[in-house]
């Protein structure tokens with residue numbers, strides 16, 4: 001029996017609550033299939049850990065994580081621990097040190113999901129964002145000089161290496177080719193006269209190797225507007241770390257809200273484990289009440305299934321989420337329902353089970 005070793009960092013706030021439901025779904029699929037299983041190891045890292053130990057994870061944490069096939073992460077961050085510490089000392093370290101340079105965020109409006117745009121056809125919102133995930137504006141390079149003095153100066157540098165820029169763009173072209181869809185690059189070369197001029201140039205160069213892929217290129221401000229006014233223009237999209245961060249939140253709003261947004265951090269060479277997580281944070285305002293929406297973390301579990309080569313099960317999970325939304329009977333309060341986190345997970349497992357047994 002194939003055994004997948006998964007490191008679980010459930011994290012803070014609603015992280016553990018929603019991750020439990022993703023695990024429920026993954027275990028159910030493994031049982032229904034019968035040829036593989038998941039072996040979950042929980043790591044108690046996050047802000048609570050930080051308050052006790054003064055660090056977000058153990059010193060050899062990265063060494064321990066290396067042994068796993070994938071990482072399943074809930075959310076990190078909690079009032080009392082500065083956000084730049086919780087983000088940098090856990091999430092960003094993993095993304096960077098494990099060279100998870102591809103961040104994949106599907107923005108697909110499922111049936112039954114709420115879209116705030118009027119007159120939009122459901123099929124028109126179906127984008128796949130591929131965001132650079134290890135450098136760019138989030139490289140962490142900079143300085144803070146003369147802190148607190150009159151002549152205080154802060155530098156926050158964007159770092160765009162040829163290797164880093166080319167590989168993310170190439171990955172996006174490969175994806176667009178595989179899916180038979182267009183590729184849109186989003187940059188800002190008019191104002192960012194080094195980094196984004198370079199980005200556009202590399203996009204142009206790489207596109208020569210993919211004459212079969214239709215391309216478009218927009219400035220980020222125009223892209224933000226077009227995502228609202230004409231979302232169907234966007235199919236596969238490639239962009240930098242910062243722009244991708246912001247635009248995928250716009251995308252999340254278009255495709256049913258933060259309760260449905262999932263993201264995969266992929267190391268395509270599979271030299272290190274990849275990491276799967278809901279896009280939302282730890283939602284301290286509703287933590288501990290058992291009402292966090294688990295659908296985003298369940299969607300990210302479906303990305304994990306895709307990554308392991310079980311695309312049929314990845315799709316099964318998305319179809320089950322869609323059916324759950326259409327039924328409109330078992331949803332959490334953020335989706336105007338009254339169900340608890342675990343009731344949503346249980347209903348989803350029931351839907352999956354009956355659709356599998358119906359197909360046998």
Ligand code: NAI
Pocket residue numbers: 014018074075076077078079083086087091258259277278279280281282283284285286291292293294296332334
């Ligand atoms: P947030 O995503 O945690 O919450 C924003 C709002 O959306 C809140 O009202 C929350 O209740 C609601 N919400 C979020 N996820 C939900 C879900 N699954 N079900 C129902 N409602 C949900 O963002 P916020 O408040 O800006 O950040 C809170 C903490 O989370 C901060 O410490 C922040 O640094 C951290 N954070 C961590 C992330 C990660 O681990 N990837 C990502 C974003 C924020």
Ligand code: MG
Pocket residue numbers: 245246249
């Ligand atoms: Mg974000």
